[in-house]
Amino acid sequence: MAEIRPVRLTDAEKFRDLQDQLDRETPFMLMEPGELSGAVSDWEKRIAPFIDQHQSEFWVVEDETQLVGFLRIKGNHARRLSHSALVVVGIRQAYWNQKLGTRLFQGMEEWALQREIIRLELTVMVGNRRAVGGRSAYIIKWVLWWRAFTGNPLATAVAGLRMNI
Helix, strand or coil, X not given: CCEEEECCHHHHHHHHHHHHHHHHHCCCCCCCCCCCCCCHHHHHHHHHHHCCCCCCEEEEEEECCEEEEEEEEEECCCHHHCCEEEEEEEECHHHCCCCHHHHHHHHHXXXXXXXXXXXXXXXXXXXXXXXXXXXXXXXXXXXXXXXXXXXXXXXXXXXXXXXXX
């Protein structure tokens, strides 16, 4: 069974391979295959800002000796933005339908609550019906939680805009 754990600097090469595979498997990732540098030292530099940071987190999904998925949260240090974070997620197609995405998002939710992060931004391409459908429950849950947390009635309007795809 695949294990979810925090990323380590020693994962740089494996994560590079995972990102390359994800870029090849789907047109929904931000970069095209080969656009990112292949040097392991560059990947270590991409991972390092997430190690031991209170406002950021980076989990990988490992199956035996390979990485098959990840969820990365990039928080903000500025006081006015410290309540928000950007989320990036990817899971290899061969590992879909194994609840790995659900487990990653549950971990993200717990992590965010502990840090009082009330705004999580996840950009999903409209054509990516699988991701839109799978994440809509989390989007609604977070918007409703944000509304209850802040008492802000505009959250309902935000939920309507975000779900009106």
